[in-house]
Amino acid sequence: MLEDTLLRHKYNRGRKDVLPRIYEKYKHDLVSLAAALLQDKSKAEDVVHDLFVSLLETDRQLRINQTLKGYLATAVANRARTASRLSLVRQTTPNSYDPENSVTADNQAVFGEEKQYLVSALAQLPYEQREVILLKIVSGLKFKDIAKSQDVSINTVQGRYRYGLEKLRKLLDGELI
Amino acid sequence: MKPADNIKRQIKNLRTQASAELDKKLHLKFQKALEEKQTQSAYHQPNILRFITSSRIAIAAAVTIIAAAWFVFTYQKPKEQIEPLQTMQIYKSESLSELTSTMSLNAAFQRGGIKAVEEQLAKADKKISRGLKEQLTIKQLLCELGQDDKI
Numbered sequence: 180m181l182e183d184t185l186l187r188h189k190y191n192r193g194r195k196d197v198l199p200r201i202y203e204k205y206k207h208d209l210v211s212l213a214a215a216l217l218q219d220k221s222k223a224e225d226v227v228h229d230l231f232v233s234l235l236e237t238d239r240q241l242r243i244n245q246t247l248k249g250y251l252a253t254a255v256a257n258r259a260r261t262a263s264r265l266s267l268v269r270q271t272t273p274n275s276y277d278p279e280n281s282v283t284a285d286n287q288a289v290f291g292e293e294k295q296y297l298v299s300a301l302a303q304l305p306y307e308q309r310e311v312i313l314l315k316i317v318s319g320l321k322f323k324d325i326a327k328s329q330d331v332s333i334n335t336v337q338g339r340y341r342y343g344l345e346k347l348r349k350l351l352d353g354e355l356i
Numbered sequence: 357m358k359p360a361d362n363i364k365r366q367i368k369n370l371r372t373q374a375s376a377e378l379d380k381k382l383h384l385k386f387q388k389a390l391e392e393k394q395t396q397s398a399y400h401q402p403n404i405l406r407f408i409t410s411s412r413i414a415i416a417a418a419v420t421i422i423a424a425a426w427f428v429f430t431y432q433k434p435k436e437q438i439e440p441l442q443t444m445q446i447y448k449s450e451s452l453s454e455l456t457s458t459m460s461l462n463a464a465f466q467r468g469g470i471k472a473v474e475e476q477l478a479k480a481d482k483k484i485s486r487g488l489k490e491q492l493t494i495k496q497l498l499c500e501l502g503q504d505d506k507i
Contacts, residue, residue, distance in 0.1 A: 192410075195393065199386045206374040214372050224378045231382055235389050297366050316367045347363050 308343030
């Protein structure tokens with residue numbers, strides 16, 4: 180926690196040399212979050228790659244006011260949302276988008292075979308619910324911060340979280356050990 | 357354990373590793389960016405203003421130095437600056453001898469060139485002619501010489 184404060188402080192003062200340390204510290208968390216959001220590891224790595232490149236190349240000073248982990252998780256979620264929308268647009272099939280079909284066997288194997296039920300269930304959730312659940316549980320963000328990043332009210336975020344968990348519970352009924 | 361808690365625990369354990377390829381790509385970019393920054397730093401001279409505004413301590417130090425310099429120049433004037441003022445005082449005096457002394461004429465020259473010297477000499481001339489117009493009586497002359505009692 181103290182190291183995070185120091186890293187954030189240095190980055191805010193324009194020290195780009197702290198980025199390798201930040202990347203090393205959070206790379207697995209960020210790739211996991213993006214992979215769970217996008218259900219695709221290569222896209223997830225692209226998102227994380229693009230995030231760090233933009234942090235490296237930007238000339239303007241970024242003022243990170245929240246926790247470093249929270250900031251990175253929010254940034255990854257925002258970029259993953261954009262990537263998800265782009266992939267929706269690119270789909271040429273006339274049928275509506277079915278996330279379950281987009282999860283290939285390879286992508287399910289990203290988190291291990293034993294997690295395939297959970298990954299599959301997560302993929303069936305609407306993107307907004309999935310994002311709230313993952314940001315809350317995996318990244319530990321507060322509802323207030325999630326609401327701010329999604330530009331919706333806290334009640335909406337709490338509703339998405341509750342409905343998402345309920346749906347997951349129904350989908351995974353008897354599957355989880 | 358409640359099913360919801362179990363789901364949360366399972367989601368929390370949903371982890372994957374960043375690939376070595378991503379590591380390599382990003383570390384190369386970090387290294388390149390840092391090398392470029394070091395090269396730029398070597399080319400550019402350090403900007404004093406940027407340094408001063410970089411931290412509060414630097415700002416405080418700069419303000420202290422400026423205040424100290426101002427104090428020294430304002431309240432501790434060197435002797436060389438005081439002497440010309442004395443010269444100016446001589447120049448301003450109305451005494452005939454002081455008006456025509458070398459020092460006062462020199463000060464007038466420094467102040468306004470040959471024109472100022474001419475003005476000062478004209479002033480002295482006026483003073484002499486005024487003195488001549490005031491004719492002394494014999495009584496006044498004897499008073500000055502201390503022979504007043506003998507009359």
